[in-house]
Amino acid sequence: MRLAIITPGFQPVPATKGGAIEQLITYIVKANEESHDFDIDLYTVYDEKIENYNYKYTEILSYKKKWYDFPLRVCSLFFRTVGKAFHKETSFNYISFHMGRLYKKNYYDVVLVENNMDIYATILKKITREKLYFHLHNDFDNGDFAKTKYKTQKIIETSNGIITVSQFLKNKLKNYGAKKVAVVYNFVPNRFSGSLSNNQQLEIRHKFDFKNNDIIFTYIGRLDRDKGADRFLEAFDEIRNYNEAIKGLVVGDAFFHNKIEQKYFKKITELKAKLKNKVRFIGYVPNQELTNLYSISDCIIIPSQVEEAFGLVALEAMKMGKPVIASDSGALPEVLAKDGSIIINKETNFVHSLANSIESLSKNTHLREKMGIINFNKSKTFPQNEFEYFSLIKKAMRINN
Numbered sequence: 001m002r003l004a005i006i007t008p009g010f011q012p013v014p015a016t017k018g019g020a021i022e023q024l025i026t027y028i029v030k031a032n033e034e035s036h037d038f039d040i041d042l043y044t045v046y047d048e049k050i051e052n053y054n055y056k057y058t059e060i061l062s063y064k065k066k067w068y069d070f071p072l073r074v075c076s077l078f079f080r081t082v083g084k085a086f087h088k089e090t091s092f093n094y095i096s097f098h099m100g101r102l103y104k105k106n107y108y109d110v111v112l113v114e115n116n117m118d119i120y121a122t123i124l125k126k127i128t129r130e131k132l133y134f135h136l137h138n139d140f141d142n143g144d145f146a147k148t149k150y151k152t153q154k155i156i157e158t159s160n161g162i163i164t165v166s167q168f169l170k171n172k173l174k175n176y177g178a179k180k181v182a183v184v185y186n187f188v189p190n191r192f193s194g195s196l197s198n199n200q201q202l203e204i205r206h207k208f209d210f211k212n213n214d215i216i217f218t219y220i221g222r223l224d225r226d227k228g229a230d231r232f233l234e235a236f237d238e239i240r241n242y243n244e245a246i247k248g249l250v251v252g253d254a255f256f257h258n259k260i261e262q263k264y265f266k267k268i269t270e271l272k273a274k275l276k277n278k279v280r281f282i283g284y285v286p287n288q289e290l291t292n293l294y295s296i297s298d299c300i301i302i303p304s305q306v307e308e309a310f311g312l313v314a315l316e317a318m319k320m321g322k323p324v325i326a327s328d329s330g331a332l333p334e335v336l337a338k339d340g341s342i343i344i345n346k347e348t349n350f351v352h353s354l355a356n357s358i359e360s361l362s363k364n365t366h367l368r369e370k371m372g373i374i375n376f377n378k379s380k381t382f383p384q385n386e387f388e389y390f391s392l393i394k395k396a397m398r399i400n401n
Contacts, residue, residue, distance in 0.1 A: 001109040003038035004130075005029075006123060008116045009095035012047035012062070018287060020312055021115055021137050024186060024389070029058050031390035041108070043099055063098035096122040110397055117151040124158055131160040133397050136169060139307045139330060141176075152176060163396045165310040166331035182396035185335075186310050187383035191288065192319040196295045204296050208280050214247045215362045217325075218297040220290065220313050223254035225264050228303030228327065228346075233271040233279065235303075235354040240278050246362050248279035251293055294320040298368055299361055302326040303354060305346055311335050318379035323371035325357045340375030 007013045007025055014029070015022035025042075032038055036057050044050070046062035053060070100122040108130045113120045115137040124132065134155045140147035153176060155162060161180040164170050170181045196204070202212060210216060217236075223229040229250070236248045254265050272281060285293060294300070300317035302308075307330035314335045317324050326332045327346040336343070342361070344353045361368055383389040 001038050002041070002107060004041045004043065004104070004108045004111045006099055006103075006111065006113045006116070006119055007042070007044045008114055009043075009045055009099060009119060011045065012050050013042060013044040014050055014053050016047050016049035020186075023287075025114060027187075027386035028390050028393060029055060031386040032057055034387065035390070037390075037394060038110075041104065043102055045095075045098075061102050063102055093118050095119065099123065100126065112393075112397065117147055117155065120155055120159075121151065124154075131397070132158070133161050133163060134159050135163045136173075136309075137165055138309050139169070140172075142307065149176070161397065163393065167334055168307070168331035169309055184389070184392045184396050185382045186312060186315065187385070187389045188312065188316050188319055190385065191291055192294070192316045195321070196292065201296050204292050208249070208282060208296075210247060210249075210280070210296070211245075213245055215243075215245050215298045216247050216249050216296060217299050217301050217358055217362075218249040218251065218293060219301050219303070220251045220293070220316075221302075222252050223250070223265075223268055226304065226306045227252075228305045229254075230264070230267055230271065231303040231305065231351055231354065232301055233268065233275060234351045235358060236275055236279055237271060238351065238355040239359055240275060242359060243362060246278075246358065248275070249293065249297065250279060250281045251283075251285050251290070253284045290316065291320065294322060297322060299323045299325060299358075301354070301358075302332060303346075303350070304329040304332065306330075308332050315379060315382060318375040321372040321376040323361065323368045324375065325354065325361070337371075337374045337378035340371045340373075340378060 005025060008021055011017050011019040011022045013022045014026045029040060029042060032040060033055060040058040042058050042060050044060060044062050046064040050060055050062065096118045099119045103123060103126055105126045106128050110131045110133065111123065112133050112135060113123060114135045120134055138147060140152045141149040156173065156176060156178045161182060162173060162178060163182050163184050164173065165184065165186055167183055170183050173181050205212065219229060219232045221227040239246065254268060294317065300313065300322050302311060302313055302324060304327050309330060311332045314324060314326065314332055324336055324341040326336060326341055326343055327350065328343050329346055333343050342357045344350055344357065383392060
């Protein structure tokens with residue numbers, strides 16, 4: 001069978017520059033090299049590093065950025081701005097333009113579009129006999145112009161099926177009238193398992209200026225409002241004089257482009273200065289190095305303030321056998337083990353409740369260990385490797401057969 005995988009188009013696949021979705025697509029391609037269920041055409045943005053990959057059953061079709069991408073972006077922005085003003089939507093952008101230009105019409109048995117609704121709209125116009133599936137990785141109809149109600153409804157009405165990453169998303173789609181929906185949970189590689197020796201953990205703790213007996217609560221993610229980075233820091237500000245051994249670790253970078261984001265970054269900077277002896281900021285860390293930071297952490301905190309479609313950090317923490325304190329955002333309560341986590345209502349006194357939860361867990365080593373074991377056991381219910389993940393994707397693409 002011939003399968004086209006249309007990547008989101010922002011980062012290259014294979015995942016030479018990272019990206020959660022890009023990495024999951026890479027796992028599909030890798031698994032298919034073993035099983036040869038499909039002859040795959042992989043549509044992606046070009047990166048010179050992908051030339052190092054030579055697959056037997058996958059052909060990489062890439063587009064290089066062109067001189068006319070900038071005017072295409074300007075046109076896209078214009079159409080979107082006009083569309084908003086007149087309450088009309090457009091799926092035109094430079095990525096969907098390139099993907100549509102590359103696409104082989106009347107060639108495939110199955111087409112899988114990964115998480116880009118604008119590309120889906122472009123490819124839909126070229127579909128004749130192919131089965132067309134959409135893989136939804138994010139929340140929708142939440143103010144994001146890339147995933148509006150109209151675009152979602154179009155996919156519901158025209159696709160052969162939708163694959164989602166959580167029951168939370170499936171239930172929301174069903175409320176919009178979707179019937180052909182399958183859930184395939186994400187997976188994280190086996191490097192997110194086990195633990196370092198005590199000496200190795202102490203060495204890493206000392207590297208980041210933590211003491212042997214410090215109780216480390218860790219935040220991993222972008223430093224933005226949606227992920228709740230400020231809530232994490234405000235909770236630490238509330239308890240900064242409570243117990244000297246309670247320490248925070250922040251892993252991730254801030255991105256600010258507009259005035260609202262710059263104002264938020266200023267808030268983060270002020271809290272950072274206030275908590276300089278309480279919280280360590282270490283910036284972006286490559287995915288393959290995160291296991292060391294999970295290993296030295298006593299608890300992972302996920303204070304998301306928007307609906308999480310899945311919550312990859314939650315699964316990584318569970319595989320590392322760590323307790324979690326999280327908001328009740330989206331699929332987080334679904335992914336996390338009930339007795340392995342503390343779930344906090346994000347709408348009511350969130351910062352105070354988070355501070356109290358940090359205090360409570362800091363006092364009870366036995367409870368933290370017990371919660372970590374429960375979370376680890378639940379992590380075994382998710383796909384354990386790329387072959388299990390690919391098998392579930394294949395099953396999802398047969399939901400109408």
